[in-house]
Amino acid sequence: MERRDFLASLGAAATLATGASGLPLRASDAPQPAAAPVSGRITLLHTNDTHSRIEPFGPGNGAISGLGGVARRATLVKQLRQQLGSVLLLDAGDTFQGTPYFNRYKGRLDYQLMRMVGYDAGTLGNHDFDNGVGPLVEAMESMEQLQHANPPFAFVNCNFDCKGAPALAKRIRPYLVREFPGLRVGITGVGVAFANLVAPKNHEGITWKDPFESLRPVVRRLREVEKVDLVVVLSHLGYNLNGTAPDDLQMPGQVAGIDAIIGGHSHTFLDTPTRVKQAQGETLVFQVGFGGVNLGRMDFAVARGAVKAASGASMPVLASA
């Protein structure tokens, strides 16, 4: 086991073990060689609101005519993975609804193809509930059962309380941690409110919670317990809702510690990510239209070492409640 893996696992285990004393032994309390900064690079590739666009858009669709198509996307992803190595392929929801493929195959084809293309994680948009919870779970199940070299991809969401829908609950995790050479990445997700978007019978058993309040403890846990170097949020809230509801542009100011927001829902075509300044640092907010017309890309370089060890040593202790 590499040193950083060991330290990370120790950090998580030690925190869990202390409990009531509230004084966990932290990974950063262990002596670290000051002259050995570890660094890594990661490329986030992403889509949003693909809306069952299995095939490219036909003619007569204006500027997006002839664009898109899952088979082409697969080629591009494969090329980039070969070139870059550390790659995550992510999706911000609304995979369902939009073409006869969805009407006929009820989302099973969409999720199966995502697995074949090599998605690592996705989140749920409002349209993914269009046929109700049962068919959504069936589509997930069919993706899990597919015989394919790629592993099933994960669904992340931290603001749907799925207690009343156990089959869905066990398929959605609040976050996912992936380890790459030199860095750990934490991925979580948030979904838009059901009101006026999803008919009540289609989200039976699932309660929507405030996305920012739901994100805060998850991001904190990713940073403090899971010791990730990069926090990524898959958001199906929408890019800019002009203050009418929580959106991606507000998120960095409301939740500290997010590096990248991969957005969806508003079908916003951004050429480059919007950089939202934080008190220190910045959060990149990106979204690449809809229908699989584009593939988004954000690269991050992460340097560990003296700075982190110094601040980490004085970081406050977490008390479990």
Added chain:
Amino acid sequence: MNLKPSSALLPFLLAASLAAQVAPGKTERTPISAAIPEDPAIQSVITPLAAEIKATFDLPLVPAPKGLFRGRRGEENLLGYWVADMMRQSAQGVVGSPVRFAITNAGGLRANLRPGQLKVADIFELMPFENELVVVELTGAEVIQVVKEGLVRRGGEPCSGVKVVVEGTPEQATFAVTWADGSPIDPAATVKVATSDYLYGGGDSIPTLKKGRKPFTTGITLRQMLLDQCAALAKAKQDLLPPDPGRYTVPAPIQEAIRNKTFKL
């Protein structure tokens, strides 16, 4: 899991460590164009399914012995009325409460339904777009304004739930909109209205529709809605027949002034 920071410093420290560690690098969006070849393994999955989808285009839907037509100059758009009726009916089913008014755009109906046995492909020709059924709230006064805007622009966009009578001359016209049963529209009342995401988003210049409040995007494309309605008729062993005319009554000289863009209300 409920973790609480024991120090108010935590957010600051998080931000500080973020700044020290992470350097965003290259960012871009790559159009998925024809310059990118298709992955053969993925395409081999899609090709037979695409053929299956296309085969469904030849499936029979429902008999339409009279056909449904958009109407020639001076005639009412009965095909549009049917689409608007289906929008109102489907919207009502989805929201579970009365939807008083529906409006669509004649420009979005791309083909007539010729008399005979309808096939799935006919509905795709009529409605090639992925426009979605949307339910919004408007006041009665706004409904009347929406009708007016559609009238001035195109001589009346296909609608459901109201009756429109224009009288007089192009220079001095009077304009009356009532509910379909002739009862008056209370300008202050809030009513549910079905339309498409295209019109609600500002397409085809019916600006008052954009004021719609509490939008409910149903997730149902207008095309799927029509396919479902045809299937339901077939199941009930009924024919698809055009709705009755009489929703818009507009004197010919005023219709001509509308076409010449000289008519104002």
